[in-house]
Amino acid sequence: MPEPLREVIGKACPLEADDVDTDQIFPAQFLKAIERRGMESYLFYGLRHDERGNVHGRFVLDRPEFRGARILVAGKNFGIGSSRENAVWALTDYGIRCIIASSFGDIFYNNASKNGLLCIRLPGQAVRDLRERAATAKLTLTVDLAGQTISDGRTSVAFEAEPHIKERLLKGMDDVTFTLENYEAEIREYERRIPRFVIPRTPRSS
């Protein structure tokens, strides 16, 4: 169950690229774990490492001035592609708690909401402006989820948050418990009505 997330205060790091797919965020060769730990070492692996597998230090998150960034300012269509939740786990394991972009892949967006990672959609120009300011490595933001504002200490912009995601993040809610405690009756009632043909026949040996 994720920790509740009320606000994110931290340095913003620019990622100047559109269409950052989850294969880039977490390459498939590292998907073979059966336990969840240490995923940050595979984050953006192909972009951070040279051919010998050493960190070359040129990727933005490895530059000293952005170390410890909590907020990533990306482009459009962030997190498209594969459904791998490892992409979200690697970002949160690294310490990223908030991503600002003009659009997100649907499955990534859902996965993030279940792991205490706040995805904020802003218009393209607003994202571009923030990214340019973040490039100075001097942009520290306070993202207030309850109040739905992003502030740099002087000015503040509002963002939209979907009510269910906001509630889930604020409370660090576990969906399974919530569903079973509140909707067991509806599920059971539905199961009484499933047509017989929908349930696969008892399989012959496979």
Next chain:
Amino acid sequence: MVTGKTIFSKVWDSHLLAERPDGQSLIYVDRHLTHEVTSPLAFEALRKAGRRVRRPDLTFAVMDHNVPTGDRSLPVSDEMSSKQMKALTGNATQFGLTLFDYFSPYQGISHVIGPELGLTIPGITLTCGDSHTSTHGALGALALGIGSSEGEHVFATQSIWIKKPREMAITLRGRLRKGVTSKDVILSVIRRIGTGGAIGNVVEFVGEATSNFSVEERLTITNMAIEGGARTAIISPDEKVYEYIRGSKFAPTGADWGDALEQWRSLPTDPGAVYDSRIDFNISELEPQVSWGTNPAMTVGVTESIPSPSEAPTKEDALSVERALKYMGLAPGTRITDIPLDTVFIGSCTNARLSDLTESARVIKGNHVNKDVRALVVPGSQLVKRRAEELGLDKIFVEAGFEWRNSGCSMCIGMNEDKLSPGERCASTSNRNFENRQGPGGRTHLVSPIMAAAAALHGRFIDTREVELIDPEELAPGGLNA
């Protein structure tokens, strides 16, 4: 005024368990497919919480993502893959699920075996921890790709929380020319709408060209809708779909078959149904498509050339093109037909069904793979493989110089031994040309099975409208009756 309902809204409404004021809906899940890579942590979470899989009879496990495609009598050499495969066996046993393991004659890619075994049927809701789950929509199912946390939720509750997607209709009109396929159609659709064009939408493919496609051609289209950002895709079922399902391993039989048909025939979208948006495509003039960049929207026709960053409409687009060209090792202005290839991969949940292999074989038969090309066929399932072998297709491929493998996701995702080397250039019938997708440093060009076959013979792309296609009747003399 009475407006007609779309197939999506019919399936949605009939599976709706609850709606919350915050916009979330709880939807019952009729079918859950799970595989070795995205399931271990979901099963682990169930164990920790002392929960069971609510409906083992509706849950099916298959090994597909990291299985080797070589000799199955040999041990799995990759220790981590072997661990994930053993974990799935253990979890399927503990939670009482039907498992298609490495040695099962029904093993295959989840999105190939679902439809071919009759696990995917019209009107059901289906989830799988894989983004290409949209594939199953071709049979009229509401199919959703989900993450591991959502997978755990489906295991425990047989339901999923989802915000109702918007509805987009994509109308396909006209008739394809010889040598052009449904793969070329979906690539050109993604090129037009972009990788994020359908985000938040369920896309229904409609129009006479959609109806004219075979079920397997439709499966290629719904499979790749996710590459245009779609939450999922769906197509109203018809007699072709019912025939495809009839007699398959898990298909309804007897009186159940009659009940099923009656319900299925009520599913297609009603006349006058309203969508949030509509896009029209005429496919009559479409030429064969080849992707040149690092996402599926970076695609051009075979007679076109590699684009230049200077022609890009925005600074961001120019940067994307520049970066893609650098990764792909291509110069602006290069003709598509002048790109030399190292590898040809015919496989994946997009294009490794029997008809895909048949179409490729129509090009291959009696010819030989170019001396500089490594070519492999990885059937989408062991059942596809057996059926192809019954038709003698394996011999056509092997005699031409192709490797004939066992089933799995293979070089589409590069999680087993089937990988590209850095810089290696591949014509692939798969769905993603992302950086490092087919192996670190590998360069992917997405194409149809016919183009892949032609490219294997020539060592470069050629206009498949001009390729001789052997009559399917002559492909396998005697065929099944031999």
